[in-house]
Amino acid sequence: MEFALNEEQQVFQRSTQQFLKSKGDLEIPREYSEGKEEVLDDLWIGLAELGYMGITVSESYGGLGMGPLTLVPILEEMGRAVIPGPYIETVAFAAPLIEKYGSAEQKEKYLEQLASGNRKFTVALLEGNGELSPTNINVLATQKDNEYVLDGEKILVSHADFADTLIVPVRTGNNEQDISLLIVDCDSSTLQMEKQISMDESRKMIKVSFNEVAVPKLQLLGDENTGWEILQDGIQGLNTAWCSNMVGGLDRIVEIATEYANTREQFGQPIGRFQAVKHKIVEMKMNLETARSLAYYAAWALENNTEDVVEAIAMARSLITESFIQSASDNIQVHGGMGFTWEFDCHLFLKRAKSLENYLGSPEDYREQVVSELVGNKESLILER
Template structure:
């Protein structure tokens, strides 16, 4: 099986890198962290004009009709630049869900806007005390009242809820603890009143919020998929989203290897570049080996979700568990190679370690994903 990028995907990668560099590369994230949210909006608008926001959107809705594998180079470049914004939640979560389970009205309403870079989605799933992402922890309720749902409850750790145009919200419409009774609602933030509260985040480029729903009225036409059967639909979307997150982590790892290698060539100690010391050489080689392992796993995970293969759950969780830990190790090694300066705000090393630590437990810890792999293998 050949996972090499084809000519079209290489073009996507090169164009994305050139565009991000023209906008300032890592300076984008730094500016965003310092409070300039406009840089994120300009970036989103620019990627929409380039057509990259419609890569996996069907042609009939204004997109290019490519799959998850064609998103890989885009997300890798975003990971290299630690780009802020709900790109994975929009492209790798909302689009596959809408395409597969959305009504025709929902597809017509949302997919063209996503393709044009005019609508952002995010996922509001986690609830207080939710450590294992089990169906029992989804207790935000949506009561059917005529042609509407009345939503009551709260969600935590919602990425970029302040700028998202639509929230995808798993709610309980029946039952109490089982998979049955969970439904997915599309809640447009400009149509309802929501209470948002900023949550402290390890990664300042990934703003997190708690969202409270106080008797929020949502039309029943905003139900995504069948009522009470939303859990498998949610899992389908999470496979796509986790595969995309692996690609962003691979991009970050690739950048840390480049940073460490370049610094080792130029930083001199005892009259020679530190890259000549065996300990530094070994550390960089270990980083490179981990990068290639992570890249292979992430490519296969993307292939698995694009082709809906039987081992999709296993492939995605295997990639997530390995890549999450490998990214932390790579980002940490990059700081160590840079020495004392690697810990300073002025150097960019900390951006990658913060992103790695944030993603470590986002949508499942490495341990959770290893347990998923073991379960899928029948162990």
């Protein structure tokens, strides 16, 4: 594979960078965190006008028909600006799953709206203790005539209050693997939503309660009781996208730390001349380049469905998550006491990094997944503890 952006991808990167700068760059997550939710509406409209909502939607439904590699430069730029919103869940998770597993009616209903920016998706995965496994999915879907009636609750649902539609894994049988995926439209369902405390204020987390919520059987994604396998497919795309997004954050951290080290003076010289500071920045840069290589390869492996795709994504997710947290922490150390203040941008990256630390599994979980792939013991992408 080519470890560099091609001409088309470079165009996407420049366009995304210019667009986000025009919208305020790092002021976007700051304003959203302060309660100015209209900035997210404005951002979504702009991304739709650029055609970015339809990147992974086929041309027959108004999209561009491209794959994970095309998303890489867009997601990196979004990571550099710590952008809020369910873009990743919509474009890297929902769109590919509906394209691959959706019925003709579901594709007709959702994909064109998704590509135009008129339909926002997120995924409601976690319950109870926050671990994702078949045994921890207990939102019960009871069949009644031509409907499923849902009871239970999902926690830590990213931007559920902003999304139009949720993809929800539910229990449809008594066996451990009897999991199905339902597409739940928020406007036609009596959902109860409650904001939850989140370390990263730019990633709003919502608890969604289902109290006898009726969902037509036509909203079943794929076949009944096959939802866990389908979900693993979607999580591969979700993790690959978040890896590229975190690489963008790493890149911006290196830029911020380097600029500060070259301009902040102590004892009559820039602090970047001090060994302790230089070493931290070098480590950040090395982490960045390693992370970028792994993220590019994971996206390439996913797009080309290589034999080592699960291993590639797991390696990328484990290393990049830890590198992002370490570099974000070191960046605050480089800035000293001022690095902890609201006025500096350092905290935005550390909060985002920590909020993703155990999302969809911890770095340790993914290292165990790599081991399983290497020894030939195929397990699901999300490990059960």
